[in-house]
Amino acid sequence: MVITTTNYADLKEVKERVNIPQSNTDFDESLATNMRDADSFVNVQAGVHVDTPIENPDKQLISLASGLAASLYNYWQTPAKDRTLDGIQQWEKRIADHLRGIYGQKDVSGTSGRTFSSTSGVTGAESGPSTP
DSSP, X not given: OOOXXXXXXXXXXXXXXXXXXXXXXXXXXHHHHHHHHHHHHHHHHHTTTSOSSOSSOOHHHHHHHHHHHHHHHHHHXXXXXXXHHHHHHHHHHHHHHHIIIIIXXXXXXSOBTXXXXXXXXXXXXXXXXXXX
16 A cells, blocks of 8 residues: 655655656556655654654645655656756755744744844944044
8 A cells, every 4th residue: 555645755645746646656656765765865854953753834835845845756767867856856945944034933044033133233343433
């Protein structure tokens, strides 16, 4: 029996992305392997910010993980590995950015939304205008 969902990736969504009819179960085991790989990537990235696995992941994370699983599946199905590898890296970046932004409370540049810097350019050692 093939699992239809993992922690994040969803088999139905993965099948839609790789144009496999939902009724066709011939590729489910192979897709499930790629779903587990995508979930593993998400857990490694999320582990920096939260405990993993993430309980009740948001729909965007499920969609991103499903996209990565589909991209991984396509990677192993095509001889053009260089083009599909770029697609995998783009999905991984999107996942990392999403996790950082939603679960790490940081934007894609790494700036925390909950941090306020009190560092000032004024040190108290500045010299004022000189008087002749």
